[in-house]
Amino acid sequence: DxxxxxxxxxxxxxxxxxxxxRCSPISGHKSVSWYQQVLGQGPQFIFQYYEKEERGRGNxxxxxxxxxxxxxxxxxxxxxxxxxxxxxxxxASSLFAGGPADTQxxxxxxxxxxx
Amino acid sequence: GESVGLHLPTLSVQEGDNSIINCAYSNSAxxxxxWYKQESGKGPQFIIDIRSNMDKRQGQRVTVLLNKTVKHxxxxxxxxxxxxxxxxxxxxxxxxxxxxKLTFGKGTLLTVNP
Numbered sequence: 337d338x339x340x341x342x343x344x345x346x347x348x349x350x351x352x353x354x355x356x357x358r359c360s361p362i363s364g365h366k367s368v369s370w371y372q373q374v375l376g377q378g379p380q381f382i383f384q385y386y387e388k389e390e391r392g393r394g395n396x397x398x399x400x401x402x403x404x405x406x407x408x409x410x411x412x413x414x415x416x417x418x419x420x421x422x423x424x425x426x427x428a429s430s431l432f433a434g435g436p437a438d439t440q441x442x443x444x445x446x447x448x449x450x451x
Numbered sequence: 452g453e454s455v456g457l458h459l460p461t462l463s464v465q466e467g468d469n470s471i472i473n474c475a476y477s478n479s480a481x482x483x484x485x486w487y488k489q490e491s492g493k494g495p496q497f498i499i500d501i502r503s504n505m506d507k508r509q510g511q512r513v514t515v516l517l518n519k520t521v522k523h524x525x526x527x528x529x530x531x532x533x534x535x536x537x538x539x540x541x542x543x544x545x546x547x548x549x550x551x552k553l554t555f556g557k558g559t560l561l562t563v564n565p
Contacts, residue, residue, distance in 0.1 A: 340494075369552065369553075371553075376557075377557060377558075378540050378542075378555030378556050378557050378558055379495065379540075379553070379555050380555070381552040381553060381554070384551070384552060392551075392552055394552065426494050426495070428553075433551060434544065434551035434552070435483075435544075435546075435551055436482050436483040436502050436503075436544065437483065437500065437502060438551070439485065439497055439500060440485075440497075440553060441497060442487070442494035442495045442496070442497075443494050444492075444493055444494045445493075445494045
């Protein structure tokens with residue numbers, strides 16, 4: 337079975353632009369979470385979606401938004417890009433909403449560079 | 452607030468030795484902990500997890516120990532191999548009401564010398 341897939345692999349944008357990142361969860365998984373990983377740091381939680389509804393949001397500005405589709409895939413949108421948005425964006429999927437022992441499995445990430 | 456941290460940012464070991472990576476957490480309400488391995492250019496890979504009602508769990512060549520008294524977590528890797536070289540993160544699974552999120556520490560870079 338395929339794992340979590342993300343596209344694109346790499347992306348270069350300029351300040352002020354908008355970007356859309358995509359994620360397909362493991363087959364059968366109903367929850368997708370997004371994380372931002374700045375170089376040298378651990379991933380930081382951005383959003384969780386479960387059954388197409390937003391279940392949680394981390395400490396990120398409103399420039400960040402996301403949605404989940406009926407097939408459980410997800411998109412992360414970032415508007416008005418800043419240099420500080422340069423990071424690896426990770427998607428993780430889990431069977432349910434992520435309680436104890438509901439392991440989150442990560443995709444390879446999208447490397448976003450903002451110039 | 453909740454936080455997860457690591458005592459050692461880097462660890463260098465000889466091939467065949469055992470490795471121990473440590474992690475401290477502050478949220479006593481956390482009930483689930485996970486260790487991930489992240490190789491350069493890749494996403495975090497699940498290694499092993501442990502629930503708060505356990506103090507030890509073993510996998511293939513890996514063991515996780517949980518000490519709730521001092522809020523400490525460790526990952527032991529037996530017979531460390533060059534392929535084990537990576538950054539290791541401990542993550543704390545906590546509830547924010549209607550969702551669960553992972554809180555990661557900064558990571559420990561493990562280097563295995565042949």
